[in-house]
Amino acid sequence: MTTAVRTPTPRPKTPPAAPGRPPARLRAWVTRAPLLPALVFLIIVTQLPMVATLVISFLDWNALYPEARSFGGLGNYGEVLTDPDLRESVLTTILLTVVVVLASLVLGLLIALLLDRSFKGRGIVRTLLIAPFLVVPVAAALLWKHVLYNPEYGLFNGALHWLFGDSAPQPDWIADMPLGAVQISLIWQWTPFMMLILLAGLQSRPSDAIEAARIDGADAWQIFRFITLPHLRRYLELGALLGTVYIVQNFDAVFTLTSGGLGTANLPYTIYQTFYQGHEYGVASAAGVLVVIGSLIIATVALRVVSSLFREEGYAS
Numbered sequence: 441m442t443t444a445v446r447t448p449t450p451r452p453k454t455p456p457a458a459p460g461r462p463p464a465r466l467r468a469w470v471t472r473a474p475l476l477p478a479l480v481f482l483i484i485v486t487q488l489p490m491v492a493t494l495v496i497s498f499l500d501w502n503a504l505y506p507e508a509r510s511f512g513g514l515g516n517y518g519e520v521l522t523d524p525d526l527r528e529s530v531l532t533t534i535l536l537t538v539v540v541v542l543a544s545l546v547l548g549l550l551i552a553l554l555l556d557r558s559f560k561g562r563g564i565v566r567t568l569l570i571a572p573f574l575v576v577p578v579a580a581a582l583l584w585k586h587v588l589y590n591p592e593y594g595l596f597n598g599a600l601h602w603l604f605g606d607s608a609p610q611p612d613w614i615a616d617m618p619l620g621a622v623q624i625s626l627i628w629q630w631t632p633f634m635m636l637i638l639l640a641g642l643q644s645r646p647s648d649a650i651e652a653a654r655i656d657g658a659d660a661w662q663i664f665r666f667i668t669l670p671h672l673r674r675y676l677e678l679g680a681l682l683g684t685v686y687i688v689q690n691f692d693a694v695f696t697l698t699s700g701g702l703g704t705a706n707l708p709y710t711i712y713q714t715f716y717q718g719h720e721y722g723v724a725s726a727a728g729v730l731v732v733i734g735s736l737i738i739a740t741v742a743l744r745v746v747s748s749l750f751r752e753e754g755y756a757s
Contacts, residue, residue, distance in 0.1 A: 490732070493725045493728055493729060494725075494729055496721055496722055496725040497516055497517070497722060497725035497726040497728075497729050498511060498512060498513060498514075498516070498722070499511060499512055499516075499721070499722045499725075500512035500515065500516070500722055501720075501721040501722045502719055502720055502721070502722075503719035503721055504719050512722060516722045516723050516725070516726035517726045517729075517730070519723055519726070520723060520726050520727045520730060523723075525705075525710060526707070526710055526727060528703075528705075529705050529706055529707045529709070529710035530707055532619070532703065532704065532705060532706050532707075533688060533706040533707045533708075535619070536619065536622065536623060536626075536687065536690075536704075536706055537684055537687045537688050539623050539627075540623055540626045540627055540630060540683070540687050541630075541680050541683045541684055541687060543623070543627045543631075544626075544627050544630040544631045544633070544634045544679075544683060545634050545638075545676060545679055545680060545683075547627065547631045547634070547635075548631050548632070548633070548634025548635035548637070548638050548679065549634070549635075549638050549672075549676075551569060551631065551635045552634075552635045552638040552639040552641075552642055553642070553664075555569070555635070555639055556639065556642045556643065569632055569635060570632045570635075570636065571632070572628055572629050572631070572632050573629060573630070573632035573633050573636075575629065577629070577690075577692035577693065578692045578696055580625065580628075580629050580692075580693075581625060581692055581693045581695075581696035581697055582696060584621070584624075584625040584628070584697065585614070585696060585697050588613075589613040589614050589621060589697075591610055591611065591612040591613070594613070596613060597610045597611070614697060614698060614702075615702070618697075618698050618701070618702035618703065618704045619702075619703060619704050621697055621698070622693050622694055622697050622698060622704055625693050625697065626687060626690065626693055630683055630686075630687070633679070633682075633683065634679045634683065637675050637678060637679045637682075638672060638675055638676070638679065640675070641671065641672045641674075641675035642668070642672070644671075645667070645668060645671050646667075646671075649667055650663060650667060653666075653667060681738060681741055684738055685735055685738050685739050688707070688731070688734070688735060688738070689708055689731070689735060690706065690708065691706075691708040691709060691712065694706055694708075694709045695709060695712070700712075700713065707727070707731055708731070710727070711724050711727045711728055711731070714727065
């Protein structure tokens with residue numbers, strides 16, 4: 441019995457570069473060269489400050505006593521995790537984020553369902569509904585604070601006076617419901633963002649499945665429940681995750697409307713107070729690092745959802 445001997449298959453050799461033509465690696469570097477200034481600028485603007493913040497987070501550093509600066513190890517992180525004010529700001533941040541994201545998703549879904557229908561002037565209506573998201577956050581907060589919430593000349597109290605006369609209540613909206621005032625202003629600004637995402641999902645629904653369901657006798661609620669809502673699941677997750685990433689870091693509305701008072705200080709505003717008013721650079725930097733880590737975790741999940749959404753769209757097409 442003879443055993444066949446296999447001769448190894450020779451690996452294909454890389455063809456030599458054509459004479460007068462630069463090597464492939466050199467061509468790749470020449471192609472990427474125009475992007476290098478932008479990359480260097482991005483590293484200087486984003487990564488170097490982050491490294492500096494990380495280094496400061498390990499220092500026991502109060503700006504009022506610069507000579508007493510020393511290495512504190514993980515002490516700043518322990519103080520951040522055990523400080524009652526910071527813990528309260530974490531709970532406020534969670535409550536603010538959950539309410540704003542859920543309310544924006546629900547309102548955005550309702551508006552997207554309306555805009556998915558054909559009617560005269562739909563393009564103009566879409567443009568007007570998108571406008572709140574394009575307003576600068578500080579300008580939006582000032583609009584709500586002075587034009588709508590103001591107890592003396594605000595639009596809300598003016599509408600109550602117009603409806604009920606001199607006996608109408610004139611509440612101080614920010615003082616009576618401080619956290620709710622912040623949440624309403626953020627819901628107004630973020631609902632158009634959710635609407636855009638969900639409207640894109642509605643317009644990508646399989647029309648043949650909807651038509652077949654109508655032929656089988658399904659009503660509008662059944663089509664929404666069994667076809668539209670499952671199709672929008674990824675879009676709802678994407679809107680919730682992206683909204684969470686941004687709203688967790690929101691500073692403008694809290695600073696402008698309430699200045700962090702009346703139980704509205706979220707984590708970014710507490711870090712601002714610790715850094716600029718308490719002059720505790722080490723503690724503030726440690727809190728900032730923890731916020732960045734939490735945001736990166738949420739962003740990683742969001743990117744996975746986006747990539748899976750794109751893969752599903754690619755398979756469907």
